[in-house]
Amino acid sequence: MYYSRLKLASVLGVCLLGLLLCLPNGMRKPLPSIPWRQIHLGLDLRGGSYLLMQVDLQSLTHDRLQTLSENTRDALLDAHLGYQNITVDAAKATISFMPRMASETDADIAALNALPRAVPNEFSVSRREDGSIALVLAPESIRVRAREAVTQSIEIVRRRIDGTGAVDPEITRQGDDRIVVELPGISDPDRIKALLGTTAKMSFHLVDANPLHATYPPQGVSLLQMADPAEGGALPVFDHVDVDGSDLTNAGAVIDQQSGKWAVSFSFDSIGTHAFAAVTQTNVGKRFAIVLDNKIIEAPVIMSPITGGNGQITGGFDAQKATDLALMLRAGALPAPLSVIEQRSIGPSLGADSIRAGMISLGVGFVMVVVFMVLFYGRFGWYADLALLANLVLMVAILSLFEATLTLPGMAGMLLTLGMAVDANILINERIREEIARGRTPLAAMQTGFEKATSTIIDSNATALLAHVMLFVFGTGPVRGFALTITIGIVTTLFTTLLLSRMLMARWYARTRPTSLPV
Amino acid sequence: MFGRPLLRFVRKDTHINFMRGRYMGLIVSAVLSIASLVLFFHPGLTLGLDFRGGIVVEAQTPGPADFAKIRAALAEHGVQHASFQSFGAANDVLIRLDAGSEQDTQAIVDKVRHTVAEALPGTTILRADAVGASVSAELFRNGMLALALSLAMILGYIWFRFEWEFALSAVITLVLDLTKTVGFLVLTGFEFDLVMVAAILTILGYSTNDKVVVYDRVRENLRKYRTMPLIDLINLSINETLNRTLGTSSTVFLASLPLALWGGATLSGFAWTMLFGIVVGTSSSIFIAAPLLLFMGEGRLKRGAKSGKTATSST
Numbered sequence: 001m002y003y004s005r006l007k008l009a010s011v012l013g014v015c016l017l018g019l020l021l022c023l024p025n026g027m028r029k030p031l032p033s034i035p036w037r038q039i040h041l042g043l044d045l046r047g048g049s050y051l052l053m054q055v056d057l058q059s060l061t062h063d064r065l066q067t068l069s070e071n072t073r074d075a076l077l078d079a080h081l082g083y084q085n086i087t088v089d090a091a092k093a094t095i096s097f098m099p100r101m102a103s104e105t106d107a108d109i110a111a112l113n114a115l116p117r118a119v120p121n122e123f124s125v126s127r128r129e130d131g132s133i134a135l136v137l138a139p140e141s142i143r144v145r146a147r148e149a150v151t152q153s154i155e156i157v158r159r160r161i162d163g164t165g166a167v168d169p170e171i172t173r174q175g176d177d178r179i180v181v182e183l184p185g186i187s188d189p190d191r192i193k194a195l196l197g198t199t200a201k202m203s204f205h206l207v208d209a210n211p212l213h214a215t216y217p218p219q220g221v222s223l224l225q226m227a228d229p230a231e232g233g234a235l236p237v238f239d240h241v242d243v244d245g246s247d248l249t250n251a252g253a254v255i256d257q258q259s260g261k262w263a264v265s266f267s268f269d270s271i272g273t274h275a276f277a278a279v280t281q282t283n284v285g286k287r288f289a290i291v292l293d294n295k296i297i298e299a300p301v302i303m304s305p306i307t308g309g310n311g312q313i314t315g316g317f318d319a320q321k322a323t324d325l326a327l328m329l330r331a332g333a334l335p336a337p338l339s340v341i342e343q344r345s346i347g348p349s350l351g352a353d354s355i356r357a358g359m360i361s362l363g364v365g366f367v368m369v370v371v372f373m374v375l376f377y378g379r380f381g382w383y384a385d386l387a388l389l390a391n392l393v394l395m396v397a398i399l400s401l402f403e404a405t406l407t408l409p410g411m412a413g414m415l416l417t418l419g420m421a422v423d424a425n426i427l428i429n430e431r432i433r434e435e436i437a438r439g440r441t442p443l444a445a446m447q448t449g450f451e452k453a454t455s456t457i458i459d460s461n462a463t464a465l466l467a468h469v470m471l472f473v474f475g476t477g478p479v480r481g482f483a484l485t486i487t488i489g490i491v492t493t494l495f496t497t498l499l500l501s502r503m504l505m506a507r508w509y510a511r512t513r514p515t516s517l518p519v
Numbered sequence: 520m521f522g523r524p525l526l527r528f529v530r531k532d533t534h535i536n537f538m539r540g541r542y543m544g545l546i547v548s549a550v551l552s553i554a555s556l557v558l559f560f561h562p563g564l565t566l567g568l569d570f571r572g573g574i575v576v577e578a579q580t581p582g583p584a585d586f587a588k589i590r591a592a593l594a595e596h597g598v599q600h601a602s603f604q605s606f607g608a609a610n611d612v613l614i615r616l617d618a619g620s621e622q623d624t625q626a627i628v629d630k631v632r633h634t635v636a637e638a639l640p641g642t643t644i645l646r647a648d649a650v651g652a653s654v655s656a657e658l659f660r661n662g663m664l665a666l667a668l669s670l671a672m673i674l675g676y677i678w679f680r681f682e683w684e685f686a687l688s689a690v691i692t693l694v695l696d697l698t699k700t701v702g703f704l705v706l707t708g709f710e711f712d713l714v715m716v717a718a719i720l721t722i723l724g725y726s727t728n729d730k731v732v733v734y735d736r737v738r739e740n741l742r743k744y745r746t747m748p749l750i751d752l753i754n755l756s757i758n759e760t761l762n763r764t765l766g767t768s769s770t771v772f773l774a775s776l777p778l779a780l781w782g783g784a785t786l787s788g789f790a791w792t793m794l795f796g797i798v799v800g801t802s803s804s805i806f807i808a809a810p811l812l813l814f815m816g817e818g819r820l821k822r823g824a825k826s827g828k829t830a831t832s833s834t
Contacts, residue, residue: 361777419774464724474665
């Protein structure tokens with residue numbers, strides 16, 4: 001029952017600190033140097049878009065297998081081993097081929113096993129029943145690749161989104177192969193979806209001039225479609241990449257001087273400039289294809305060597321398309337296509353309505369609980385209400401400190417916390433009543449009341465805590481916000497009821513020494 | 520002002536013989552839970568977007584919403600099988616589509632948004648959600664996992680703090696509460712989504728809390744009255760904690776009520792379910808959990824001195 005001055009000061013100090021931490025909400029930051037942590041409004045309150053994107057694992061696997069199959073060919077050739085029917089199956093993550101002779105099987109397997117692995121145990125090589133040899137990627141190595149792809153993609157996604165001028169975008173990883181993009185204030189995410197849905201892998205290839213190859217492309221030549229079907233049918237293009245889009249240093253949307261149409265101008269770094277100059281010097285008069293995501297944007301004829309490292313693409317763009325392509329080229333290519341698998345967008349008016357509804361409910365609920373406590377528990381009810389107010393303040397303070405995101409279910413969580421928080425006071429007060437009824441003195445009744453109620457309070461809060469921690473772990477989006485506020489609420493409740501309201505009651509007793517308790 | 524309490528639920532010398540209704544309580548509960556199970560299988564829960572996947576677009580049209588016009592415009596753009604529903608005001612419309620393939624779902628939501636905005640100029644899109652089939656299956660799995668793990672952890676915790684009779688009767692009661700809540704959801708047609716899982720978990724947390732308080736008192740009385748028959752002892756414990764039980768359920772009820780009334784479309788279903796759960800959870804503490812403890816614990820529960828298992832902070 002006795003509270004030292006130090007204890008009193010520290011409890012009040014925590015409450016004051018809480019009040020201080022609440023201040024930044026709803027205020028502008030006055031000085032840049034002071035720390036200023038605020039609660040963020042969730043997309044459901046603020047309006048905006050939520051996109052859940054998944055990295056295309058199949059495409060990642062396919063890209064890796066493609067490289068490995070080229071390595072396989074080279075390795076077998078170097079070892080003077082023959083092969084037939086080399087096939088790549090991305091769905092099964094397998095490369096397979098038939099050895100020239102069964103006696104060479106062991107040599108083939110040894111040659112493949114000697115291939116450089118990107119990660120340890122990246123793949124295994126074995127002989128299959130039909131005599132063919134199979135190289136299989138380990139699932140773990142695909143996961144590692146997906147994780148790396150997500151890490152790279154997040155950086156590129158951020159650059160692309162920043163380029164559109166979106167405010168406060170949040171880009172986070174989820175699991176091995178997913179990216180969450182949150183765009184406050186953007187309730188029509190079409191442009192961003194289009195920007196993120198394009199890999200933007202650009203490369204420059206020579207066009208195979210042999211007319212026969214347009215129908216029957218040999219190995220090392222692929223038939224690629226034109227991006228704009230109006231430009232004509234497919235062209236046979238050499239697979240060999242002469243210049244890579246990753247060697248670009250800059251790109252911008254411009255209006256072409258001659259045609260007056262929108263175009264994208266670009267400039268290479270020294271490697272790109274060098275490569276570009278070399279190709280254009282030796283291939284004057286040939287067609288040079290600019291390929292973006294496996295489609296030909298254009299395939300102009302090289303008129304003269306280009307040594308300055310600058311170029312221009314005119315692909316029948318409008319202003320928006322040219323701007324976006326330039327943005328994507330600047331930001332870099334995604335390692336694999338990203339596809340949207342979940343999308344939620346909320347308009348600003350709905351968000352404002354939700355805030356209003358949440359605030360009204362919070363206010364009305366708070367007042368009703370306050371009134372209830374006073375009617376049923378008198379003076380001790382007032383103390384419980386003071387503790388309740390402190391509880392609300394501390395909840396807001398902790399949420400601000402964590403810069404947590406407040407969602408509509410999160411507001412519901414705060415309200416429920418307020419309803420549940422007074423449970424501890426009710427337990428204490430009822431217990432004191434019982435003890436008085438048993439004929440104890442006020443002091444003894446309060447003491448026993450506090451003591452006996454404490455174990456009950458801890459038990460009942462611990463079970464609620466368990467349920468909500470589960471919800472936080474397995475929930476997503478706004479529901480997590482709910483679990484978070486309730487979890488924080490349980491902690492602040494234990495503080496305000498076990499320390500603050502109890503202290504208020506004890507101080508009142510010490511001050512007045514009443515002969516009977518107001519219960 | 521208001522120094523002394525003005526109201527109180529029951530007088531301090533209240534002795535209601537709750538245990539007289541023990542068979543009645545269990546029978547009523549069993550009937551309600553079986554009825555809920557029947558409802559669960561037929562017609563079943565209305566799954567929300569989170570768990571069913573698909574598309575939901577909410578729009579506010581400048582005049583009263585013209586469903587036929589929107590339907591025609593959508594059909595023109597190849598979007599069929601959309602269902603329409605009005606909510607709130609007359610100019611609000613809710614458009615739903617079931618999930619197709621992942622890419623389709625994402626492409627169609629944009630199409631719907633643009634078509635509605637074009638067909639009825641001045642339309643505001645309040646919300647546009649699209650959840651792919653794989654994501655919805657995953658969300659459902661996670662939701663169920665959260666429910667199952669919470670129940671398991673509650674069982675474990677009560678077992679740890681009390682004895683197994685307490686833990687088992689609490690969890691059986693919680694499962695009965697849960698089935699009734701499912702029945703309530705089917706009857707009201709509230710959509711079952713992640714927010715509802717949150718509501719159910721909160722109800723479970725609240726309901727457990729309520730049982731723990733009664734059990735706590737039973738345990739205390741077991742030590743105090745070594746020879747009192749268990750039925751009287753449980754009755755006494757319920758009566759002693761009755762003011763608290765009613766008090767806390769009232770404050771949680773009062774806190775949830777404004778959400779049900781003014782919480783808006785997202786939260787009112789959540790809040791009504793909470794209100795239902797509070798009533799069910801409070802009554803089941805008295806009429807289900809206590810009789811179950813009586814049946815399971817008769818002659819078994821330890822009396823008298825503290826055993827190693829029953830922790831307490833009383834000093």
